[in-house]
Amino acid sequence: MHPNQEINEIIQRINQGIASESDKDKLEAWYNSFDDTQSTIYSTFSPDQIKESIWHRVSGQLFNEKIKKFRKLYIASAAAAAVVAAGFFFYPSHAENNKLTSGVRLFDENGNGSVINSSLEDFLDSTKYVGLAGNSTDLNVRVLQTGHGEFIKVILPDGSKVAMNSNTKIQLKKNFGEEGNRIVYLDGEAFFDVKKHNNQKFIVRTKDQSIEVLGTKFNVKSYAKLAETVTVLYEGKIKLRNEQKAVMVAPNEVVTNDGEDLIKVAKDVKHTTSWRQMKFSFEEELIQDVIEQLSNWYGFQIQYQDEIPVQRISGELEQGMKLKDVLLVLENLSGAKCQLSNNILTIQFSK
Structure with missing residues (x-):
């Protein structure tokens, strides 16, 4: 044998x-x-x-x-x-043979880019985030992207905090945080700690849904190749909608979007934060x-x-x-x- x-x-x-x-x-x-x-x-x-x-x-x-x-x-x-x-x-x-790393690539609307490198120790430290304002070398950041085995925690221009899982892309709406709603487009997985900002709504759009908040903490997993999108709320309240329906989500509720239905359940959500450790x-x-x-x-x-x-x-x-x-x-x-x-x-x- x-x-x-x-x-x-x-x-x-x-x-x-x-x-x-x-x-x-x-x-x-x-x-x-x-x-x-x-x-x-x-x-x-x-x-x-x-x-x-x-x-x-x-x-x-x-x-x-x-x-x-x-x-x-x-x-x-x-x-x-x-x-x-x-x-x-x-x-x-x-x-x-490669190791996990902490870093992110930043791009403006013309494709000009820069790189921020951090450390896994800082990623694991809940108090440490990388501020885009002090690290983007005057780049008007529109896109943030991590690679395979790469993680990062950043502070967006509006003061909201985001932890990005591996192979994740976030695109910011033009003039993000300056006027109108704060809109981000997500392909991948990210944890959002949204800061209230001039009564502007914070909206996360993925391949199959939209999440609307004012200030709260939640996690969204929505990779293009995954069959399901999973949203978890930890604090506050969010409104989640797809083409078929809309639901209000309360803390400790998980919503699974299979492309058609939105299935909401209340459950222990501790395991959903494990990737950040x-x-x-x-x-x-x-x-x-x-x-x-x-x-x-x-x-x-x-x-x-x-x-x-x-x-x-x-x-x-x-x-x-x-x-x-x-x-x-x-x-x-x-x-x-x-x-x-x-x-x-x-x-x-x-x-």
Whole structure:
């Protein structure tokens, strides 16, 4: 039996609650076989101490408590689990060898551009944002764009704050904040902390909807290639509309736009902020949308070998996971076969 197949079967038995002590020993041996020198570690602890701490946490979750839905991912990714505690961080590699970065490209209406570079430490610091006014070198910014594996937090000309996920583009209306409504066009995912400004409405337009606010905090995920647009409200009140209907949204409500209907539910929204802590979280999302989002983080191209099943999966990937471990998790959750070559991820669902 291929080693990865045996590990996958052990993981499945763990998730079913029928794993044996022998399974635990094999999983631990598999975990210890990985070369930790391939990860960049910022720590005052030795690699052995970090590895022992990670395994202690993982094994405690595996065998001392009932496995929860999200924890299944931690099981499958034990060899690369990142523990954000005790002063150490793992920064994940994406697109094989690249690392996540913090930065954004700015363009004016004529295509002239400049670049702002920040740091992941600043991105993770909730108090630190980059002001466009002091960094755009007199550029009349109309477009902000992050690349694959790139994140940024900025202050717009009206004082509103925006955190941008990877591969996200925001376009500002001409004379943004100076006259008329403040309109932004979003392709990607962004968290908005909108500042009230001269009673001007703040409007976010995506491929399939429009959100209207005065001052509030909300998150919108609307990549062009995703089948669904998801909006989450944390504070205040927003009006959301598509071509078919309009809904008022209250805090802790999530609205899913499938291109036709707007489905609003009240729920725990903590997982929706995880990307701002450099964690990849998804709850009951379509498998193709999860894969597209992984592509935004890790920078690979996607090639499907057969029809994509209508399947929803849930989980959370901690920062620090190597791409090979992410793909192992994806295979375990979806039943697909994933193969990465020359930065192209080939996915086959049928057996």
